[in-house]
Amino acid sequence: MIPWLATSALAQTELPEMQVAAPRPALTAPTDADARLRLWSSPGANTLVPAHDFLDRPGTTGLRDMLEYTAGVFAQPKWGEDTRLSIRGSGLARNFHLRGVRLLQDGIPVNQADGSGDFQELDPLTFQRVEVLRGGNAFTLGANTLGGAIDFVTPTGRDISGVNLRAEAGSFGFLRSQISGGGTYGPMDGWISGTIAQQDGYRDHSGGSSGRLNLNIGYRISDDAETRLYFTHNSIQQDIPGAVSRSQALNAPRTANATNLAMNYQRNIDSYRLGSRTAVRLNVDTLLEFGGSWVTRQLNHPIFQYIDNRTNDFNLFARGTWDGTVGGLRNRLVGGINYAYGTTDNRRFVNFQGNRGAQTFSASDRAQTADAYVENSLYVLPRLAVVTGVSGGQATRSSDNRLNAALGGSGRWNWVNPRAGLLWQATPEVQAYGNLTWSTEPPTLSDLVALVPFGGFSALKPQRATTLEIGTRGTAGRFTFELAAYHAWVDKEIQLFMGPTSGTSFARNADRTIHQGVELAGTFLAGRDLLAERDSLTLRGAYTFSDFRFDGDATYRDNQLPGAPRHVLRAEARYRHPSGFWIAPNLDYVPEGFFVDNANTTRTDSYALIGLRAGAELLDGRLGLFLEARNLADRRYISSASVAPVAAPNAALFEPGLGRSAYAGARLRF
Structure with a gap:
């Protein structure tokens, strides 16, 4: 650790509301402050979101609520706990599940081995922090894609001592309760949440309804070695209302898609995750980390057909960090490997009102992704690092159709992604950086299997991008900020195009596209001692500008890519009284709707949503009360949308936003 940086404002991180002083930090789970130092030792836009940013709110259920003030992340709710997620325009053509961003919990992948995944297995109440690594900055987590990675980190028994009870209730029949707790027992520690x-x-x-269990147990082998086991179980039942036409979304937003009702669309998940992580400090300069996981997931998903999938995913990783000197200059070297292997028993049946009918499809799918990386930071000056790195990997995908061998296929994709950058610690409080990073995204199995009749697995190439990024972050007086600008040249972006038969669309490769934007987030302490001694007024906001477009496409010329707005502004003013009471009006503003098709014929509307949050911390912080009112004006708007090559006027592509609602909750710690 850089001595002058460790004591600077960059190292200061508020602890989540549920934390108390730990007897000794866990080697396998760094503190928030240490995690921020690690993230900001890389010359790229990496953000740490502490849990107090979202745990002081009731009704927080998805990525949108957790990451609303993280610029560059477009996470909009669809229904229930499902979300449409894109970082810097990743996965815009993905109308279901996830592509282009690697999600992890405690460093253990939530995604399947082919890169696809769901969001609903993440429980916001269980996290100590969220780490967002955009684009190629995330290759140390095995993410070699345009979107990067998000790691959701749970507490340990060394972070928490005691029991935490929480209960919430709100609009539209929302009820939720949680019990969690942790502590240390000699060399052991444990934490559990239900x-x-x-x-x-x-x-x-x-x-919908859900039950979630999260558990980790650590054992301190010695002062320099620790191992930790993780266990997660999710049981989720969710009805799917489906996308509707633009007119229905704005004029009858509570209406479900008629087909979804008739066929009883659902997404039901039962999953178990078992993982381990071991950290060994070989000497004062060298840290070795390694571990693995096994995830099994049963998906019962009646939609156009009844999808019945059983997946098993295995992951291994190893990482070494050496922070020493070379020729009298400070040098930080990070290297490691990631390996993922997954199998899916992929079956489909006729959907008879949510029940299985005759079998229509049966396949054994396999995916394997392996990569290795190395990144070196040489401090040519005490506060200026030259950063170079490279990652390389291979992905294989195969599907063996049990009913028709001709409908199977396989493919293999290799890549090498170099990286170079500069990291300048301009002052003890402010950093500036720049990098040029390559990324590669292999296709997922669901995209490939659909193309078997139209060219096989070879019909879809990997998506590659070269991203130039500059930015700055830090603290200037009362202002804490993160600012980044980027320009990505994308080749063979995986996008939706018209299929060979009328009315069909498939994931195919575009020729060239451009992704560029600006990401700004900040907090300003506007005043102290305003109405009472030791009170405060804090302003917080995040602005994202996104310009995603085709680059001279033969059909769509320089049209905007559909699926994400060009401008998103979120802001909050929070007044905090020394008695523990606080109140925070907020604004969610999208000044310009976004297109939902490549042809740029149909788009959403602009909207502005006003909300109010309030709460109180009582009994020396042991009792927390919180209240939130959303969309106070009951504005009708479109939250997210699926995309299409060309959208018909009445196309069912739109997800209505939530109407006026209110939630309340309480938390007791003892």
Whole structure:
């Protein structure tokens, strides 16, 4: 650690509301302050979101609520706990599940081995922090894509001592309760959380229920060695209201898609995750980390057909960090490997009102992704590092169709992604950086299997991008900020195009596209001692400008890529009284709607949503009360949308935003 940086404002991180002083930090789970130092030792836009940013709110259920003030992340709710996620325009053509961003919990992948995944297995109440690494900055986590990675980190028994009870209730039948706790027992520590929730949903056929269990147990072998086991279980039942036409979304937003109602669309998940992580400090300069995981997941998913999938994913990783000197100059070297292997028993049946009918499809799918990386930071001056790195890997995908061998296929993709950058510690409080990074995204199995009749697995090439990024972050007086600008030249972007038959669309490669934007987030202490001694007024905001477009496409010329708005502004003013009471009005503003098709014929509307949050910390912080009112003006708007090559006027592509709602909750720690 750089001595002058460790004591600077960059190292100061507020602890989540549920934390108390730990007897000794865990080697396998760094503190928030240490994690921020690690993230900011890389010359790229990496953000740490502490849990107090979202745990002082009731009704927080998805990525949108956790990452609303993280610029560059477009995470909009669809229904229930599902979200449409894109970072810097990643996965814009993905109308279901996830592509282009690697999600992890405690460093253990949530995604399947082919890069696809779901969001609903993440429980916001269990996290100590969220780490967002955009684009190629995330290659140390095995993410070699345009979007990067998000790691959701749970507490350990060394972070928490005691028991935490939490209960919430709100609009549309929302109920949730949690019990969690942890502590240390000699060389051992443990933490456990159980959450149950249910909701009727804002829209027809959007109700759901869930039960989640998260557990980790650590054992301190010695002062320089520790191992930790993780266990997670999720049981989730969710009705799917589906996308509707633009007119329905704005004029009858609580209406479900008629087909979804008739066929009883659902997404039900039962998953278990078992993982381990071991950290060994070989000497004062060298840290070795390694571990692995096994995830099994049963997906029962009646939609156009009844999808019945059983997946098993295995992951291994090893990472070494050496922070010493070379020729009298400070040098930080990080290297490691990641390996993922997954199998899917992929079966489909006729969907008879949410029940299985005759079998229509059966395949054994396999995916394997392996990569290795190395990054070196040489401090040619005490506060200026020259950063170079490279990652390389290979992905294989195969599908063996049990009913028709001709509908199977396989493919293999290799890549090498170099990286170079500069990291300048301009002052003890402010950093500036720049980097040029390559990224590669292999296709997922669901995209490939659909193309078997139209050229096989070879019909889809990997998506590659070269991203130039500059930025700055730090603290200047009362202002804490993060600012980044980037320009990505994308080749063979995986995008939706018209299929060979009328009315069909498939994931195919575009020729060239451009992704560029500006990401700004900051907090300003506007005043102290305003109405009472030791009170404060804090302003917080995040602005994202996104310009994603085709680059001279033969059909779509320089049209905007559909799926994400060009401008998003979120802001909050929070007044905090020394008695523990606080109140925070907030604004969510999208000044310009976004297109939903490549042809740029149909778009959403602009909107501005006003909300109010309030709470109180009582009994020396042991009792927390919180309240939130959303969309106070009951504005009708479109939250997210699926995309298409060309959208018909009445196309069912739109997800209505949530109407006026209110939530309240309490938390007791003892």
